[in-house]
Amino acid sequence: MRQHFLLDPEVTFLNHGSFGATPRVVLQAQQRAQLEMERNPVAYLGRASAALLASARQRLAAEIGARGEDLVFVPNASTGVNIVARSLALAPGDEVLTTDHEYGACVATWQRRCVESGAVLRTVAVPLPFEPEAFAERLLAACTPRTRLVFVSHITSTTAIVFPLRALCAAARERGVITLVDGAHAPGQVALDLAAIGADFYTGNCHKWMCAPKGSAFLHVRPDRLAGPVLLEAPVVSWGYVAEQAEDEGAVDGAASGGLAVGRTGHTGFDAYTGRTPLERRLQWQGTRDLSAFLSVPAAIEFQAAHDWPAWRRRCHDMAIELQREVLARNGLAPVAPDDALAQMVPIPVRTPATGDHAEALRRWLCDERRIEVPVTQHAGQVLVRASVQAYNTHEDLERLRDALAAAGV
CATH class of the missing domain: 3.90.1150.10 (Aspartate Aminotransferase, domain 1)
Structure with missing residues (x-):
């Protein structure tokens, strides 16, 4: 190997x-995508990329127990965590619950978000040696009426423990508490079924254990969460917002234009700018960037399947x-x-x-x-x-x- x-x-x-x-053959697939883009960057990025990304999302979704329309590509799991953190409306006194095993950069994300909003970040100690059967109960016991969100890893970074998630996510859902899972280390290292896990939001890297090129990850939104109450905000405000506003005002005729933003947007004919779903529109187009890592995720999946x-x-x-x-x-x-x-x-x-x-x-x-x-x-x-x-x-x-x-x- x-x-x-x-x-x-x-x-x-x-x-x-x-x-x-990343395996050689996957890097070669990435390089082919880059070279294809350079043949006609406008056609590739502006018109072809939306369909190419949709196809890559569908292949990834089949691998992780999800639907392609509930996924969006992001460059890393930290970005996925930040998208949810920046989008969640927190009020003074609200609580975000996490454990003492979480990745430091993501803890910093929630620390800053809580300082900005007046919310409280509460850390639950999960002692060692780890007792899987006590995990969900320990976190749920720490929830209060002010708990808005529980943030946990699927596989922890420092201690490498696989946290059992299904019972926690199900119980949190019954209590009206949002769950966000940092799955940075999980895709490719453990078999995934996101529908069965049931987290409201799950973000994971493809460039770690799935062996895809660097800068490939995803954010998954449970289908019933797509319409709110947490409306995800992109780190970069771009054309998807314009298309969304135009559609709200009736300026987009989906049947006639295939969902393309027209009129006051200043651009027509660019599928990539608009997207077919609110998740795509808000999060897919982040300005000009190299999409080849995302588009090579299927090659990484096929490499692992072949072996x-x-x-x-x-x-x-x-x-x-x-x-x-x-x-x-x-x-x-x-x-x-x-x-x-x-x-x-x-x-x-x-x-x-x-x-x-x-x-x-x-x-x-x-x-x-x-x-x-x-x-x-x-x-x-x-x-x-x-x-x-x-x-x-x-x-x-x-x-x-x-x-x-x-x-x-x-």
Whole structure:
């Protein structure tokens, strides 16, 4: 499998979780899309791209248990989180509920949003070792009549835990509480069925475990949420808003013009500017940008399908769990979560003081001295080596990390 990727053979790469890695054939598909665009940029971006994006969304939707019309492409999951955060009307005293396992950049998004609005960001401690059966109950117990939204990861970044979501989303829905799931690490690492999960909003990266090109992700809106009460606002106000206003005022005749904005918009004949649904109109056209990463998502899905990816996932999970067992057995430490609450990333506790300096020193030593690319994080008084195991990794890769940690005395 390694031959399909461009990774440096001199580096033991165990950090697929940060930015992913893309197979050669998928990069070639992206380059073909870029070259096709350059043959006639106006025809491609202005007229063809809407249909091309719709086709890519449909292929992605089939993979993740959703409908294409309920998806929009975004460059990364952080953008998806920000779109929902900026769109949610919060009043002083309202509450946003989250956990102490969330990705720092997204926590910062909610911190800023709460400061702006006077709302309160409440963090629920989810203790280690993780108890899956207590997860939903712990969060629901923290909800109050002022809780507007619950924000949780599907697979956490620092601790690599797969949170069970269905019961939480269903119970929150009954209480009238909105759910937003940060699925940055989930697509491609676990089988997804967004309809079954039932979150109001779910955002996930395609460029991580799905192995699509960098800058490809999605935001999914549960169908009954498309009409509100949270009307999503794009980070960039562009032609979709003009088309929406024109349609509201009767200036767009969908049957006659195919949904094209006419008259005072100043542009005609550009499908990409308008979109066929409110979600498309508001979020699809963000000015001129390279759409090739989005359009190459189907190629990434086909690559994984051609190589029996579920079997690779199982192999990688088993390898990751075995690595964790070996290191923990040597150290006499306990795992932070049950095996079935982990996927292809494992958070391995090590014996080093739980400070940022010590964690960074270990990461740098592994990188500089042993040529091992792996993140070292800290959570709740523990330093964790978060090893990602992807299909291109070998048993020898994991043995190098195991032996390096032993040599470091951790």
